[in-house]
Amino acid sequence: MNPSLDAQLADWEMVVGLEVHVQLKTLTKCFCPCPVAFGALPNANTCPVCLALPGALPVLNARAVELAARASLALGCTVHETSIFARKNYFYPDSPKGYQISQFDRPLATSGHVQVGIRADGSSRSIGITRVHMEEDAGKSVHDRFPGVTAIDLNRAGTPLVEIVSEPDMRSAAEAGSYLRTLKQILEYVDVSDVNMEEGSLRVDANVSARRRGDTRLGTKTEVKNMNSFSGVERALDLEFRRQVALLEAGGRIEQQTMLWDADAQEVRASRAKEASHDYRYFPEPDLPPLTLSSTWIDGVRKALPELPASRRARFLTEFELSAYDVDVLISTFGLGDYYEAVARAHGSPKSSANWVMGEVLSHLKRSGDKIADFPVSPSSLARLLDLVRDGVVSHTAGKQILQRMISVGGQPDETAVAEGLLQVDDGGQLATWLDAVIAEMPLESERYRKGEARLAGVLIGAVMKKSGGRADPRKLGQLLAARLTP
Ligand SMILES: [Zn+2]
Structure with missing residues (x-):
């Protein structure tokens, strides 16, 4: 640790916003009837739609919409009667279509909030939720199965997700951790996801920047990825904040870039992929109509919340x-x-x-x-x-x-x-027998108690309780002991 940096950190404020991807608990995928199940053979759960074969058309899973709406309402968001699916275009080997079906300028839900850090006096901090939108997951690249070759498993491709985007409202790593734990708890209550970070059903990316205390403008942010636990998120944010403050204090500038958390080395480092600001060329998905939900349906989902x-x-x-x-x-x-x-x-x-x-x-x-x-x-x-x-x-x-x-x-x-013979024994005769045996076995303690060391009552009663297999009535025993060994 750098002592002068530790002193400088006090002059700076951390600003964090989180993007959380949550896998919805459906039986089938978002746009095709393939099962969503862990542990199947690679590419067993695929069909022309999720393999992106020419001519295959997506059909929206109604259950996924219901779970996404449920999550949105539980987070205090407004669910819109019309939202639009959009193509997010990018090439990546585990996404065979060359685009991801997501939502862009017309998301499912907006403007929610979550209360975190609730104190004993009931006060708390409100963290804004910018938006909740639906999208599909990508497949997985498998690097360790065949030497020298990357294999693709598309079982996960097309699994329904919601992305929950927060406002940059968090001011410390601990607050980010608190937000994530609260979010996870709410999603668990409404039963929309397994919300298990280790198994990948909840994934977190963080946007973090530093600004001088009192400054109202936001600093340049970096995106931190690859965290696989809530404590990893907190640790990564702290380290990235320190890195930014050290750079700014030295007169440097923050470059907008992606940082990767390395849990083994406990460090953040710049991603090698130089990501210029992405142009995803979003446009409305031509194969899906606008998603329209009636206010009655939305109210019904709200009323069904626990x-x-x-x-x-x-x-x-x-x-x-x-x-x-x-x-x-x-x-x-x-x-x-x-x-x-x-x-x-x-x-x-x-x-x-x-x-x-x-x-x-x-x-x-x-x-x-x-x-x-x-x-x-x-x-x-x-x-x-x-x-x-x-x-x-x-x-x-x-x-x-x-x-x-x-x-x-x-x-x-x-x-x-x-x-089990565990009914409490309050029969004086039986209690006296046990007590006499203990007094005989523990003459020193008994004598000290008799001479006035009251605290030894606990020791003697404990020994009788043990002898009785927990069946002696301790209150009666106390009376009996006091009578037997009056100081
Ligand atoms: Zn499929």
């Missing part, structure tokens, strides 16, 4: 009186929020429901890699188990054991508690 993260966050905060942190964890995915809400409503205590869902349930999902939809214990069963814990029928420790049992072999909480 509750979005921002309103769910506000509702959970007031309805369940949880901390902002807890709410953010619980609403992280749509399914988890639904699951939590069902448990809390059935059990009655929002806080203990949150503790169990954020603790036991999430750590199981983390270990197994499953989604909440695959979690084997239903919300009503978990709520019943929490009732048993609250009512002292089983101890907290036993409750956890019962849940593990229900996860691994199924069953209901009441039966499992009986079958």
